[in-house]
Amino acid sequence: MIGKLKGTLDEISEDHCVVDVHGVGYVAFCPARTLAALPGVGEAVTLFIETYVREDMIRLYGFGSALEREWFRLLQNNVQGVGAKVALAVLSTLSASELANAVALRDVAMVARAPGVGKKVAERIVTELRDKAPAYTGAASGTMGLKQELGEGVAPAPVADAVSALTNLGYSRDVAANAIAAAMKAAGEGADSAKLIRLGLKELAR
Template identity: 60%
Template sequence: MIGKLKGVVDTVAEDHLILDVHGVGYLVHCSARTLRDLPRTGEAASLVIETHVREDMIRLYGFGSEAERDWFRLLLTVQGIGSKIALAVLSTLRPSELAQAVTLADKTMIARAQGVGPRVATRIVTELKDKVPGGGLSADMGLPAIAGDAAIVGEGGPVADAISALVNLGYGLPQANTAVAGAMRAAGEAATTETLIRLGLKELAK
């Protein structure tokens, strides 16, 4: 199985590119965001690859980071979500933004993706909310595992700081995520770290 490709950008289309690796052109499907971030035609590029093998075809999906690839895999576990919708979500939301949306059950944010309506967005939030925090996934996916890791809302943001504080107090990451999500709903997006910690502790005490 192909896990990574390094080569030269040959051709870029609407939903894929051809990557020239030592004279062999690999057709790789990507999100619009990954395609936008590619170097120019003729320049070197490296992509993390997800290989799907069927009886009648082999299809390669390319990502700019392992975090994006991991979210692609997670999205495909949601009922009714195929590669096209998964790539549409990743075209609209960065891994950290998707982590935020799932953690805070922000269906509206996910529904911004092309082809994703309210029902699909609800399924994504419902089916992934427990998988992400407790699934042993890295902080690169936008979920802080310990204090100081990447924030859910920007590096060092109030949400991540509040979650880290609750984890340092001895609460598990899934519990801390859920508590701060509830605090965010109560206090709003402008809430400070101190407010989120205080409200989060109240959520944990329920």
């Protein structure tokens, strides 16, 4: 099984690339985000690979990080109706951290932005992967804890009000939650919404 390719980028196409490893060209199907982040043809490249072996074919899927590859596996192994095509569509639309946040916040609309992913499939994704999201966020535990509380509707009123205020100012819910999580660390427990908003805006201004 191939788990990683390190070689020279030989070709970039709409849905795949070719990596030359010591004269052998490996075709790797990749999310659009991965393809967009690749270096120029002829330059060195490293891809994390998921290998699918079937009776009639061997197909390689390539990712820019091991984290993206883990989400690719999670989507297919844990969500009914999600195969490689849908998993690639999701990871083409959302980064690993955006997907983790969408799952933690039960943001069905964000997941449904992916081509070919309807509301029902998006709902299954956020439901089935919710318990697994924190392990793959790469975010601070405090921030993720806040996002989970917001998603569950159990965050303290001042905190929820502060996040809502920032979103009303045009910030995404994810960005607002990150800013208020940082504000909570600075303000301490018991801070009112006005103080959290002020500190959150200060955080966003950095």
